[in-house]
Amino acid sequence: MKIRIRRNWQRFTLPARAFHLLGLFLLRRPFGQQIALFCRAVASVFSKNRNLKTDSRNIIMQTFFTAVEIFPILFIVATLFGTIVIIEVISMMSKIGFADFVGSMIVVVIIRELGPILTAFLIAGRSGSSLTTYIGSMVINSEVDALATMGVNPIRFLVMPSLIGGCIAMFIMNIFFSASAIFAGYLVTKGAIIITGNMMNIQLTWSYLSTEILNAITLTDFIFTILKPLAFGAIITTNACYQALNIQRDVRQVPKAVSRSVIKSFLYVVVADVILSIFYFVDYMNNLSTLI
């Protein structure tokens, strides 16, 4: 025996119903739910329970948690990555006769593309996973339910500080990554050149490298170094919190949620990077048409 109750929305007109079904279609997918979670977290900043002192303390703690503890690993990865890029670029570019493009190649690879992505991967692997475990175990112990029954909005109390803290930490860490990839990478490259005994053959000086990079960098690169880390940080923390809040009171779901959180963060970050890179493509096409 099945009874179907007729609700209000079933009396909508046709276009309204189409919109309604489209909205439900989006909200039933994890992607739409994550966007909704992000919007709710941003909206909760302005709720009437705001308290500058506790909020800023939570956000700063989250920033420290995300940024400071990952710094040694990030520094080493950035240095070695920068070394590889500088060595490859210098050896390849002079071989194929594009020695003038050393600076722009370094800018494209380190500052524009792989710097933000590698930083995002490191932060997703460390902070995203620990955030999922933290909130997930709170869900398992019904602490999130307890918060809600006390009238404390879990989205405001848990998701919002990690979202803002994650974005800030991602922004700072991205600058650290690019800086240490270029500075420390330069020093290690110098060391490698000395060790291999090629001092005479390769003339790599700091003034040459820095002028090349400064000539190649543009305003859009600056804008994207701000925009990309913020977008990636929002994606990583929203995804981590979503996967954690989605656990259904079962301890075995926590490790699954953690692995989903990390892997999906990787996926979403790369997809977002491609979408942001379309801007450069459009920019290039515009320049092409002016040239012709």
Next chain:
Amino acid sequence: MFDEALRMEDIHLAYNDLVGAMFSKPRILGYFRGVEMDPQKELISNVNLSVMRGETVCIGGPSGQGKSALLRIIAGLTRPTRGNIYYFGEYIPPEKLTALEVAKRQVGMVFQNGALISNLKVRDNIALPLRYHKMGTASEIEDKINMAMDLMRVRDEADLYPHMLSTGMQKRVAIARSWAMDPKLLLMDEPTAGLDNYNRRNLLPLIDNMRTLFKTTILIVTHDLMISKELDCNICFLHRKTLTEPKPFEYWLNSDTDISKELFRDLRTSG
């Protein structure tokens, strides 16, 4: 009508809805899902309950009957498949029935495991909702916390973390935390489960104090039937998916129904 704390009319809950409203999902989704009524798949069907202000009611029954689920429905954590709930005479439509909305009407809940926030000290645990809702100045909040800790006798443990406390202590802290919010209706999930006799005897007078001093309406879910005798309150049973009328302990002890045959057999023989 005005002295009614809680009224539930025709509450149904299917097994599928047991998971409850999750904060990762927009709450509108549950409302627009097609409602299927299949009596076979229902955990709770046709529950009616009305609790007066200042009254204490126990909900008993063997485990696995959905007592805790019923309490989760009242707290707004689980959306009933069908049915109306009135808090203090005010109807909350199903699309607005969330835990946050219910908590606004001063309904507190004590969880079975206490559910203290594990990275906060006992004092901060009690202070958290007060500070979040900005209920008074810092000194007022401090007074309130101390009062709650004195009432539940956990003052000495104020600077410990929840994992350092015993289960009974955690439960008392959880009750203190709910009490600090000045609830008009307090829901308690198995307050005496897992406690030894000594702690149990200590806890019951505390609940009794709270009831007499602050006129709190208390709803206790328990499988410990003696609570209703010791607190001198009515008890009703979740039996065959539905809730019986609240009756005093003596009524059940001497009546001839299935429930009293099943559950009160031991108590009868012992005395």
